[in-house]
Amino acid sequence: MAETSRQTYFLVVLSCILFVSVNGECPADKFGDECQFECHCSNGVCEQKSGHCPKGCALGWSGPSCQKQNIALKRRATQSSTFCEPTGRCFNASYSVDGSRDQWLYAGSGCSHTQSSSYNEWRVSWSEEHYITNLVIYNRKDCCQEDLNGFRVYVQQRNGTRVLCYNDPTSQPIRDVIHVRCDAPVLGTSVTITLSGGDDVNLTLCEVEVYVCAAGWYGDHCENQCTGPQCQQCDPTGTYCQDCAVGRFGKDCLGLCHCYDGVACQREGSCPGKGKKLCARGWTGSSCSTGKSLTHHLQNNPYLIFLTF
Known part of the structure; x- marks a missing residue:
């Protein structure tokens, strides 16, 4: 303990590591x-x-x-038009996300079905953003399977931009189940399936499943863990982290953010905003990663006590 004419400084350094374990x-x-x-x-x-x-x-x-989630299940679905029978039965857009894989239009909950038109679309949306890569589309089995040939899949981003995910060739063999992989992962809030052609075209979908991995997982079946526990979402190959936990940054989320007032840093580690107060106290540099000396801390925090357990 040392004392000056104006202030008293206390510095206690304990080089101990405290391990706490409840029950493992x-x-x-x-x-x-x-x-x-x-x-x-x-x-x-x-x-x-x-x-x-x-x-x-x-x-x-x-x-x-x-860890593989179908984010389309029970979500809000719409379509450009809805086909209804004279009896009053309608084949609503929601039938394609009800969890039933029945592939007969008139059996069970049925399928979604638009009216005949030169352009048709069906959409499922959610409030949060997801990286969209894989879809599974269940086609009808009772007839007309070739009608779905030539469909397109779009992912709509939060700013309204619609990005083409997949363009289906018009010449295809009959397919009961269609596995779709986007040309590249797209971050978005909805998926739209479109079908266009002559005047007598309708879009029929018996079930649409949109798959994403839970935070920290990747792979076709979300069977692999992203590198490092601080990675919330990595790219589909697991090569790099796309979304780190709050307070982390870097390829494997090993970097610690040091932004003023606990603000989350950007992906490269820099702190958002303008002005002098970008970095937390004691940190400087373009990414707030340079720590100031102990002397500086003591000079600016006269009653600072360091306790390390």
């Missing part, structure tokens, strides 16, 4: 080395390390660890 287990609805992943099991309980669900995945989830 995650809560029933979490798993992973740091309990960072959510379980998506039918009964809410999964294996602590792998996330495997002995009793199966919850509705809308699939994959080895139930």
Whole structure:
């Protein structure tokens, strides 16, 4: 302890590391080395390390660890027109996201079906943004399967821009189930399927499933973990992280943000805004990654006590 004429400085440095362990287990609805992943099991309980669900995945989830989600399920769906029979039965857009894979137009909940037109479209949307890569489309089986040839899939971004995801060739063999992979992942809030041609064209979809991986997972079946527990979403190949946890940045989210007042930093680590107060106290540089010396801290924080356990 040292004392000056105006202020007293206390500096206590303890070079100890405190390990805290409760019981080494995650809560029933979490798993992973740091309990960072959510379980998506039918009964809410999964294996602590792998996330495997002995009793199966919850509705809308699939994959080895139930980390693959169908974000189209039960979401809001619309279409350019709706075909209705004289009896009053209509084939609404919502029939394509009701969870039923029945592929007969008149059986079960049926399929969505537009009126005949030179241009038809069907859309499913959600409020949050997702990187869209994979879709599965269930075509009708009772007849007219070739009518779906030549469809297009678009992903609409939050700013309203519509990006082409997939362009189906007009000449295709009959397909009961169509697996679609976007030419490149697109961040968006809705998926639109369009079909155009002559005047006697209608768009019939029995079920549409749009798949994304839960935070921290990638792969066709969301079977692989992204590098590092701080990565919320990596690219479909797992090469780099697209979305780090709050307070992190960098390829594997290993960088720590040091922005003023706890503001989240940008992907390259820089702090948003203008002016002098961009970095947290004690940090400088273009990405606020340069720490100031201990002498500087003491001079600007006269009663500062450092405790490291």
